[in-house]
Amino acid sequence: MVEALREAGVGRGDLVALALAPGVGLGMVVPRPDGLRQALALAADDPAAVVAAVDEALRPRWVMWSKDTAAVLVKAGVRVATCWDVAAIHRMLFGGWHDQPARAWALVHGLAPSTIPAAGVLDLFSQAGEAAGADPDGPVRADGHLAPDWTGGGWSTSPERLARWAELAAQVAERQLVLLAALAGGGGAEGEVDDVVLPVADEIRPRALATSRSESAAELLCAELEVDGLPVDREVAETIIAGFAGPRPRGEADAARERARRDAEVLRHAPDGSRFDLRSPGQVKSLLRRIGIEVPDTRAWRLEGLREAHPVVEALLAWRKAERVATTYGYAWLDEHVGGDGRLRGSWSGSDGAAGRMTASAGLHNMPADMRGAVVAEPGHVFVRADLGQIEPRVLAGVAGDRALAAAAGADDMYAPVAEQLGVDRDTAKVAVLGAMYGQTTGHGAQVLPRLHAAYPVAMAYLDAGDRAGQAGRDLRTYGGRRVRMGSDSGNLDEIGEREARGRAAARGRYGRNALVQGAAAELFKIWAVTVRARGAALDARIVLCLHDELLVHVPEANADDAAALVADCLDETAHRWSPTTPVRLVADLSVIPTWSDAKG
DNA sequence: TGCGGCTATTG
DNA sequence: CACAATAGCCGCAG
Numbered sequence: 001m002v003e004a005l006r007e008a009g010v011g012r013g014d015l016v017a018l019a020l021a022p023g024v025g026l027g028m029v030v031p032r033p034d035g036l037r038q039a040l041a042l043a044a045d046d047p048a049a050v051v052a053a054v055d056e057a058l059r060p061r062w063v064m065w066s067k068d069t070a071a072v073l074v075k076a077g078v079r080v081a082t083c084w085d086v087a088a089i090h091r092m093l094f095g096g097w098h099d100q101p102a103r104a105w106a107l108v109h110g111l112a113p114s115t116i117p118a119a120g121v122l123d124l125f126s127q128a129g130e131a132a133g134a135d136p137d138g139p140v141r142a143d144g145h146l147a148p149d150w151t152g153g154g155w156s157t158s159p160e161r162l163a164r165w166a167e168l169a170a171q172v173a174e175r176q177l178v179l180l181a182a183l184a185g186g187g188g189a190e191g192e193v194d195d196v197v198l199p200v201a202d203e204i205r206p207r208a209l210a211t212s213r214s215e216s217a218a219e220l221l222c223a224e225l226e227v228d229g230l231p232v233d234r235e236v237a238e239t240i241i242a243g244f245a246g247p248r249p250r251g252e253a254d255a256a257r258e259r260a261r262r263d264a265e266v267l268r269h270a271p272d273g274s275r276f277d278l279r280s281p282g283q284v285k286s287l288l289r290r291i292g293i294e295v296p297d298t299r300a301w302r303l304e305g306l307r308e309a310h311p312v313v314e315a316l317l318a319w320r321k322a323e324r325v326a327t328t329y330g331y332a333w334l335d336e337h338v339g340g341d342g343r344l345r346g347s348w349s350g351s352d353g354a355a356g357r358m359t360a361s362a363g364l365h366n367m368p369a370d371m372r373g374a375v376v377a378e379p380g381h382v383f384v385r386a387d388l389g390q391i392e393p394r395v396l397a398g399v400a401g402d403r404a405l406a407a408a409a410g411a412d413d414m415y416a417p418v419a420e421q422l423g424v425d426r427d428t429a430k431v432a433v434l435g436a437m438y439g440q441t442t443g444h445g446a447q448v449l450p451r452l453h454a455a456y457p458v459a460m461a462y463l464d465a466g467d468r469a470g471q472a473g474r475d476l477r478t479y480g481g482r483r484v485r486m487g488s489d490s491g492n493l494d495e496i497g498e499r500e501a502r503g504r505a506a507a508r509g510r511y512g513r514n515a516l517v518q519g520a521a522a523e524l525f526k527i528w529a530v531t532v533r534a535r536g537a538a539l540d541a542r543i544v545l546c547l548h549d550e551l552l553v554h555v556p557e558a559n560a561d562d563a564a565a566l567v568a569d570c571l572d573e574t575a576h577r578w579s580p581t582t583p584v585r586l587v588a589d590l591s592v593i594p595t596w597s598d599a600k601g
Numbered sequence: 602t603g604c605g606g607c608t609a610t611t612g
Numbered sequence: 613c614a615c616a617a618t619a620g621c622c623g624c625a626g
Contacts, residue, residue: 354615366617510615
């Protein structure tokens with residue numbers, strides 16, 4: 001296969017579409033000098049090995065429908081260097097989280113999403129009539145949509161079908177490239193990607209193609225994160241859980257007894273004979289009212305100040321903490337998500353439906369700080385942990401092109417120069433900047449907002465543009481070119497009323513304002529992560545966790561210092577590559593640690 | 602059984 | 613609770 005591709009003229013970075021199925025084979029589609037494409041089908045029990053050989057020899061950019069393809073490869077032990085991920089680029093170009101092949105295909109062909117045929121449902125009318133194409137068994141119907149029997153898995157049954165499926169991915173990629181180029185070139189021909197609000201449009205457009213590459217590589221990283229998992233010491237984890245929720249219950253009756261014991265610790269402070277379900281917010285409110293505490297809700301931050309009012313409050317807050325561990329991060333969580341090899345595994349998404357941050361399930365992104373002591377490097381290994389400092393205000397300075405704010409970003413702590421500029425203390429400056437990015441209109445920070453506008457008018461105007469677009473329900477594009485759908489769910493005025501309609505518009509405004517910053521920060525973070533992924537392979541350094549502004553890299557002890565230096569170098573490289581016309585300084589806190597909880601801060 | 606509300610955890 | 617997310621339990625509608 002390597003020779004065939006070499007003869008076809010495939011070189012480093014050339015797009016080669018790929019579809020494979022273990023035990024069946026693979027299909028590859030390569031570009032030809034005459035502009036047409038050539039399909040290759042190969043029967044093979046271990047198609048991933050073929051892909052590995054080609055990647056090693058030629059290092060093409062693999063066109064894949066989604067990270068499902070990467071997952072098949074990674075499970076077979078094959079990690080390719082680069083790809084063109086149709087699903088990820090679809091989400092970037094069109095927004096939202098829908099990224100199935102049928103949708104990606106439809107939108108690059110200008111077909112309305114509402115006309116996409118339902119998968120898995122036998123469509124008698126289509127079979128019988130006008131929707132059937134010239135080739136009734138072919139993947140493309142007469143109406144232009146992909147056929148449900150193909151999208152439903154029919155592509156994987158033979159090498160020839162795999163090749164056709166790869167060919168379709170290549171066609172979508174080609175059209176995606178045109179749309180990206182239209183974004184980058186500022187052309188107006190492609191109305192579909194041009195009818196959105198583009199604050200400082202000239203700054204945004206050149207980024208789109210680069211973003212499509214880093215977002216694609218992030219999909220490879222996600223596939224690897226899903227397979228590799230996060231190292232967890234099960235014994236340590238059980239000890240921590242036991243400290244909150246008691247020993248592991250031997251059965252359902254035992255668990256019920258333990259629950260009752262925890263409940264009793266709170267209820268003994270309640271009036272005699274009263275029966276309240278602590279898991280029901282309404283009944284907790286009743287319980288508090290009974291002892292003379294009237295609250296609109298029972299959230300922890302509201303009860304925090306009432307600890308002195310009655311001993312039940314203290315007991316309740318402790319109960320809530322234990323209950324959280326017992327239900328969400330308890331023994332059931334360990335059993336379900338930590339494998340026999342001591343790896344915590346969840347599903348990863350390279351970009352969520354909103355601004356494009358990575359998301360993860362199984363508690364990987366919201367594990368309580370108390371549990372982090374259980375995240376322990378394997379024998380002979382350590383973690384290199386790095387987190388970006390003040391990433392969002394730094395990103396804001398860059399994407400908005402605010403030279404004054406970028407100058408402040410030159411400091412290790414950029415809130416210090418901002419505070420000096422505003423003539424306020426550091427905490428006030430920090431709250432004000434964060435408030436501006438979140439859309440806060442009341443409180444301590446908001447009082448300084450006028451000074452913030454005066455000092456950093458360019459950044460504030462950028463945020464306000466996002467806010468206005470959001471309020472009007474107009475879609476946005478981030479600095480990297482991701483479309484953020486605002487979906488004008490303004491609601492029926494007759495039903496919701498003027499007041500609530502204004503409230504919703506304001507909420508959309510805050511959403512749009514924040515999406516520009518959070519989305520751009522996510523793009524920058526992913527560039528950093530995929531750079532570490534690529535460069536770290538030579539040191540056996542594997543990213544095991546991505547946490548919005550933090551990387552956890554698992555590496556053999558002997559390579560720890562090299563890996564730490566590499567992570568720092570990769571950040572410099574990222575700053576250089578991402579850096580807009582107004583460069584900003586990026587800072588990271590780095591540590592080499594055996595356990596996640598050893599990290600400072 | 603599905604869904605909105607409430608709550609807690611994280612960045 | 614100003615932005616984002618995942619997740620569990622309760623109460624209610626169907």
